Amino acid sequence: MHDRWRLRGRLVALLEESPTIRSTAGRQLFLQELDTVLGGPPPRREHEVLHLQLVELVKSCAEQPGALRSLAECLESLEPNTRRVAEVYRLVDEWHVTEVFDGHEVWWLREELHRLRGREVLRHLLVAARSPEAPPYCASAWHVLAHLSGLNAVDGMPPWLRFLDAVAPLLPPEAESRLQALAAALADNWGMGAQLTALRTRRSEPSPGPSMAYLVIQFEKYGGDDDSYIVSYWRQWASPVWQPIRGEDQRVERDGLEAAVDRIVLRTESDWADKDGPVTIEFVLPWELLNTPVDAWRKELSSPSPTPLAMDYPVVIRSLDRLYARQWHRLWRSRWRQLTDGSGHPHPVYYAEPDQNDIRLEAILKDEAGIVAMVLNQPPTPRSPGESQALAGLRAGLPILIWHRSQVVDSSLRSLVAALLGVGTSTESELAQLPVRMAQLRRRAWTEDTAHREQHVGHGLSILWDDPDRQPGRIWPPDSAPKEARND
Known part of the structure; x- marks a missing residue:
């Protein structure tokens, strides 16, 4: 109950800070939008103190399934692409955490999962959870877990349970053991202990050989120039999570591409001289x-x-x-x-x-x-x-x-x-x-x-x-130009 009070209080504070909500005309438009989405009027009673009106509004939405999500969406329609809206979405997702994990201590995970960031890390975890790409406001693994808490099951298993099992090996040993125990307890409560055991068995089966390291070299035509390319590269030693190190971009004439690749390969082999395994x-x-x-x-x-x-x-x-x-x-x-x-x-x-x-x-x-x-x-x-x-x-x-x-x-x-x-x-x-x-x-x-x-x-x-889970991404910002390739 304490967590729900905290979330409601923070939602009220964010709404109260909104210039749209603080404006009488903006607030009325917001309530009309919410009325349309919910199919019924939310509390419209005007209070002398705005804070009290917003407390009543958030409390009412929290009692209706899906209404908090609608509240966030209506605010986004009036204040698109703002940090405030992103934070409201995160709080709405955390409300789902209080519902799904009721009776289990999960808030210790917030600090652990906030350390796991980066779109490629999150994409890897979402693939393991068989879930679509996370919304842009999800900046850490904790945000993704909260988001998944509000989604339906995939292949009979909730995506948040798959996510918990996938993210555990990325945590420190003590936190990993604690999370695995939590996932097992949650699976038992949901009647999915056997499915979780089967999932872990498949993941623990030995691979046919040592993990592969990757050197990804990309060519993209330089503007409208038919004879030169931007050569970019990423490399990563064997790891289950795709977090490559990006090398320096170069502009290279077409007849110099092989020489540019030679330099990249030799530089990579030199940096990996102390390692052993396939590439x-x-x-x-x-x-x-x-x-x-x-x-x-x-x-x-x-x-x-x-x-x-x-x-x-x-x-x-x-x-x-x-x-x-x-x-x-x-x-x-x-x-x-x-x-x-x-x-x-x-x-x-x-x-x-x-x-x-x-x-x-x-x-x-x-x-x-x-x-x-x-x-x-x-x-x-x-x-x-x-x-x-x-x-x-x-x-x-x-x-x-x-x-x-x-x-x-x-x-x-x-x-x-x-x-x-x-x-x-x-x-x-x-x-x-x-x-x-x-x-x-x-x-x-x-x-x-x-x-x-x-x-x-x-x-x-x-x-x-073509592995969709190893995407290097766009290679260089439009406002920056790569250096010319050396001829050595």
Whole structure:
């Protein structure tokens, strides 16, 4: 009860500070808006003291399901994008905490979860909770937990319970143990002890190998200049939470991109000299560079014998255009979750036909919910059928696209690709190992005799492997310009 008194008092104080509410005309408009939303008049009695009127208003809304949320929304319509409105939303969310966790001590979590901030951290936790992106006013894990407390269950389990289980490993050991005990007690109260145990069992199963570290290198065209790009990069050593370190942006001429990548790779390897484990390199490319053979680019260019990147790393491509096309992200996340859940759909790979390069292909992909990967019939060069096929796959949310950079995938090459990659009848759980298998294929290609090396299929295959949970974000503010690339 004390917590509810505190929340009500703070809500009243915020409303009393509002210039809209302090104005008689503004207050009447606010009450009319609230009346319309609630379908009935809130208390309209005028008091000589504004504070008393607001106490009565907040008390009345607190007694009606959803009315406090409506109060916040009406205030937002009159005072959009203000800190006051954001704080009102947070207090309304905390009111849900008092309802959902009634009888349990949870307020100690506020301080612990306030330490967990950053959009990527919160996005990771929301993915684990199978919940949509948090509202902009959620700046910490505590705000997200409070927000989830007012949402309905997903797949039979409240999102706040999934969230508590996901966030526990990010806390200090003592707080982690205390939170796990709290989550178990809450699950028992809600009759979900078995579901929580099953969820924890799945998460505790050993992974097939050591956690992967990532170096993400992104190219974006510099304004209207066709010959130069902004080269940006992010890197992170193995961690369950995507919180990469961002490197320095550079403007690079197109013919200098390989040298710029060489410098980034060597700098990263030098900084990671004391670490041990696998590293994947991801190239985030715009449409016009999608067919670039980045896996064949070399490192140690100044040495007598530079080494192809594919010799040392799994190298995958990502789509810059999809990162920026947020209208495609919902389907993308859905297909990615299907891939990583390992649900084992019998036909997860689709092979595009030569005449499938329009809206019909997109309709087929969207209609077949089990598809997570597609082999393009031809490379996605600009204004080609392969580009149209790639666009259909991205719009349908497919996280995996495979193609040969110089050949049409006819029946013979299709069979060879299926046999070499093992994707002809694979399940999603097997496809999850595709970047590693592709890396092995490419290394085998480099062991061929010089006379036959270029004929090996491993030299021509490209793989677009797009994880929606590792988004580097926009690369540089409009009002700042990256430094010119060095020529050393």
